[in-house]
């Protein structure tokens with residue numbers, strides 16, 4: 001409404017000014033002279049020119065775009081603000097050339113720019129709308145032609161002007177129009193690509209790739225133009241401040257284009273080399289819907305223009321190769337289960353090799369083929385394997401994994417413990433490596449938490465991530481194992497004697513044979529570790545059971561009685577081999593923090609607990625009194641303490657020190 | 668042949684209209700542009716937002732579903748996970764690469780497996796159970812933790828406001 005008012009006023013004023021001049025001078029030439037001499041008249045005429053330009057713009061808009069969409073309008077206004085500010089900056093550089101002509105040319109430039117932006121937005125819109133009418137095509141084509149001729153005209157003018165009159169503000173105009181021309185060419189290519197895509201019956205797989213290369217080339221030309229312009233401007237004037245922002249933007253988008261092209265090439269290469277095409281049987285076992293585009297997948301027909309093929313990832317998820325490719329440009333994970341497929345596929349390739357060679361491990365190999373398997377089945381008490389098409393892991397899977405990883409640092413060579421203190425700090429320190437390990441591991445696996453480590457084939461890749469084995473836990477446990485559960489020492493503990501080879505952080509540099517050899521070893525290590533963890537678990541279970549017995553016993557006794565000879569009872573319990581863990585649990589009443597499944601707890605703990613029942617009276621006393629002593633100050637301890645007791649306390653103190661120091665160093 | 672993003676959005680729209688989940692109405696604002704949607708979400712029953720009808724907008728990128736849409740509440744909201752300008756802060760709407768809060772595992776983030784329906788359902792569950800660790804709205808987080816009564820009162824007011832639209 002206000003626009004109409006302004007336009008009407010402007011026209012009225014112009015008519016008044018012209019009429020006044022003609023009435024006064026009666027002739028054409030004198031009235032022109034009169035108008036140019038009179039400032040108010042000139043102001044009115046400038047206003048009129050401005051209004052005319054706006055009207056022209058509106059007309060163009062109506063012809064070429066019809067109604068502007070809200071997003072386009074927003075975009076336009078935002079960009080216009082930048083353009084106006086930059087133009088004002090440019091004015092300061094060319095103060096000498098300042099004049100009505102100059103202003104007019106900048107206004108025109110601004111208008112032409114706006115139309116370029118709108119053309120860009122409009123062509124992008126082709127991707128978004130299901131209905132593209134022929135009017136749309138007509139409009140876009142004529143707009144592109146008109147804008148291109150505008151650009152060429154001004155570039156040509158600027159070029160000749162610079163040649164004949166030397167460097168002037170025309171240089172800036174020529175450069176601006178050249179940039180606009182590159183924008184236009186880019187828009188044109190995109191329009192052509194979209195149009196071809198719209199006309200074709202099948203999805204055009206390579207469109208994305210062509211788009212990327214168009215962006216790359218046009219980005220390069222733009223950066224080149226900006227660099228040349230800045231260089232010339234510095235030479236003849238000063239640094240063109242007004243060009244810095246667009247130049248920065250051009251460089252950034254060029255960098256992004258380069259990055260995209262690199263990622264795209266890598267994705268295509270990986271797709272072609274690493275992942276097999278899905279066969280009809282593969283598709284029959286799934287619901288054959290590509291999770292990315294939600295459309296049916298058909299087993300690859302080579303005739304379908306190179307398209308239509310589907311790829312199977314190592315995790316058995318199947319996607320259209322084109323869908324997968326565009327996803328791999330962004331992420332190297334399986335869209336469905338987020339498995340780190342790049343690492344996995346390398347390992348899978350080596351596993352295929354190994355399967356051909358080693359048939360005796362067929363059972364394990366099958367597990368490997370079936371997907372996430374060995375770690376879980378080896379442990380026997382874990383949630384089910386995430387199935388086909390099932391969205392991410394059940395929550396308890398993630399809970400379980402840190403527990404498992406936390407135990408892995410364990411395989412240190414068992415260190416012979418100090419003889420008398422073997423039993424005491426065992427439980428308290430033995431639980432701590434698992435919990436600290438869990439804390440540090442829970443967060444570290446990065447993009448695919450647990451998935452990469454859960455599969456047998458990728459153990460090697462995940463190993464380097466492990467924290468250094470906490471040495472305060474291993475000696476204590478190591479001492480506990482041979483001393484108290486000699487019967488439970490499994491034969492497969494033996495591989496732990498040698499430390500496992502640390503594989504290099506990535507496998508790409510290794511030959512298949514090397515991978516193969518390394519993996520064979522790795523599997524044994526992993527199995528041994530799992531067994532070891534099971535042993536630890538039964539130890540902990542036993543400890544928990546006895547702890548519970550104590551608590552019931554103590555609550556039954558009411559006020560505890562101080563035993564007369566703690567040292568002697570301790571020696572008897574130590575010789576009786578089985579019930580020794582009771583002493584530890586008495587001292588560190590926190591075994592529930594260890595990640596134990598309560599169901600297995602009762603079953604595995606049954607064995608040690610039944611033999612300990614007859615001794616429980618005595619041990620209850622021992623287990624209870626030692627924490628009471630611990631709370632007292634060591635110095636206040638009576639000197640009459642037996643030497644054994646003193647030694648024990650000393651060792652305990654040292655352990656605590658070491659524990660706290662190693663905790664601070666790891667954290 | 669339309670682009671894959673467009674086709675997928677059309678498929679999702681069809682799915683949502685044929686088989687609408689409870690408490691959700693969603694669709695493009697204008698059927699000529701499938702990349703801007705409007706969704707009406709009803710407050711989950713048994714929560715302080717019960718009974719409210721909240722208007723949201725979803726803007727999809729051209730490479731959807733490879734990247735997540737942006738979601739914004741157009742109705743005024745007061746919630747620990749909704750910014751003052753209405754933007755929603757939940758992990759499902761974050762691309763796997765970026766982690767503005769630094770606390771999410773990538774398993775909860777956006778992936779093509781997700782869909783508009785799943786987003787809206789997660790938003791509903793977010794309304795029911797705010798996560799006060801993400802500080803999209805610090806005041807709301809604090810109030811949710813310390814002064815639940817007041818939070819409920821404000822939520823009730825917003826519910827009334829949302830219905831008066």
Ligand SMILES: [Zn+2]
Nearest residue numbers: 290293320323
């Ligand atoms: Zn697909």
Ligand SMILES: [Zn+2]
Nearest residue numbers: 315317334337
């Ligand atoms: Zn997968």
